[in-house]
Amino acid sequence: MLNSASPQDTPGGDDTEGTAGAEGVPANRQTDLRPFMATFPSGVSVVTTLDADAVPRGLTCSSLASVTLSPPTLVVCIRTASPTLRALLDQGQFALNLLHERARAASDLFASGAPDRFERTEWRLPLGARGPHLTAAAHAIADCRVVETVAFGDHTAVFAAADRVTVRPTAQPLLYGLRRYAGWSDAAAVPQPAAVPLTPPALPSEGAAGVRR
Template sequence: MPDGSAPDEFRSFMSTFCTGVTVITAVGRDGRPHGLTCTSLTSVTVTPPTLMVCLDVRSGTLAAVRDSGRFAVNLLHDGGRRAAEVFSSAAPDRFERIPWQFGKAGQLWLMEDAFAVAECRVAEAVAVGDHVAVFGEVINTEQRAETPLLYGMRRFASWADPGVATEKVP
């Protein structure tokens, strides 16, 4: 039995998993905004409301999250592809290129590109390989009706028809 999958094989496998696109934002110790595109998001529990994001250990955004103990999860709508691309790049002027404002709990909200934002307080962080799983207790959410931006098979897409109800699974 093999000991594990090669990184390229695993990356290829995970690329087939379609998911929503988020931008994680935080304010660093120096007051500068930081952010990155992230598809590693999951809900953990409703009581207390907690989610988890996975961030690269080399990330300036992770450093800002650790320094401040807070972060925001911006869920991008299907018109937010440019923001996803800007925040997945190494561009130093990301926050000059994408409009943002502070949310009610003081975290960074990409208000033109995100249809929803969850402002979080770090509950726990666990290092796993070259990433850190950050558990955030949600302290505020804001949202409006929009179609989510999706990513899978190494490309962006839009929900086909968000108005069509799907059959509930028993």
């Protein structure tokens, strides 16, 4: 669940040399998951919330998943030191904005840490919203309440109940993998290979040459 495939700054392994273990791998050397997770393309989201002074906070995140349909629950994994995470936990709520394929600029902006990111993008806070809605960049938005958190390593998994979901069916998702972006429209335009029929192998008929009874 690490954000290692995300355009945002992400955790990685420690390549410090150490004493080799039983398998010939240094005992105190951690595996760098980033090359592995980069080969697992995903959608891109921006997590948004308000802090105690009603100042909007947000960051780019691709480390998210559905947990259960009943109750409707999501999990996002966020760097524990993130100011957005602190505000999110203080308020107990956030909005999860899934970006459409023309919103690469928004992904880069919210991954940059720029202090004026909300001044450079279109957003609003409709009645009942759990965090800012990126109206020009998102094709789907879930308003979420925090129900549980689990800190592990340098990230915190935030489990949240989705109170409301808004989807724009005409927009297509932005994808990210192998350190680059792609659009769902481009991926979906590639012709699919013809399905291979799953038929049982033909059995030789009785009396055919080479068949013994």
